[in-house]
Amino acid sequence: QVQLVESGGGVVQPGGSLRLSCAASGFNFNTSAMHWVRQAPGKGLEWVAFIRDDGGDKYSADSVKGRLTISRDNSKNTLDLQMNSLRVEDTAVYFCAKEVLRKGYFDLWGRGTLVTVSS
């Protein structure tokens, strides 16, 4: 079954850390660029980070640069997002998404995992 399943969300205090994971199945994960996209409650979609299929190239949004780090393990078909120095404004549902090979759009999304940053 072709799917992405996120996990690791929860409640964390400001300044804290959390690690999200996304398990991929049903497609060639090791030839797919992957992304994290988030959505704050009641707000629109915000692109967070990208990682190339081999992990050799990464980009992240200015709003998270230096705090949220994307990584992948192609041997385990998993995508991760290490979240440090969390802020209240990082509260959101975090989706992982698969990019169609070098085409710039996302054809497969997970259902998302909720991260709440609150004291």
Next chain:
Amino acid sequence: SYVLTQPPSVSVAPGQTARITCEGNDIGSKSVHWYQQKPGQAPVLVVYVDSDRPSGIPERFSGSKSGNTATLTISRVEAGDEADYYCQVWDRGSGHHVFGTGTKVTVL
């Protein structure tokens, strides 16, 4: 940073046509993609590379682009089309992906 602007809302009667615009500087040089998102669900790709449609998406959904504006058109609107719609591009200069501000389509 690159910005894509959409109208916050569009209302349309069943059977009529909904048009959702997406404005961005030099958008003509970029490929525009569109997503539909229903409450509590993940986004679904409905149009890619300006005007192509993924398999399984009804022909009622179409995309176009002119000047600095891309448009998603939903013909013969149905109640099930009620959702939020987002445009998206890749900004080559920054390497970043950008989503539009989103449009809520209400079927009257």
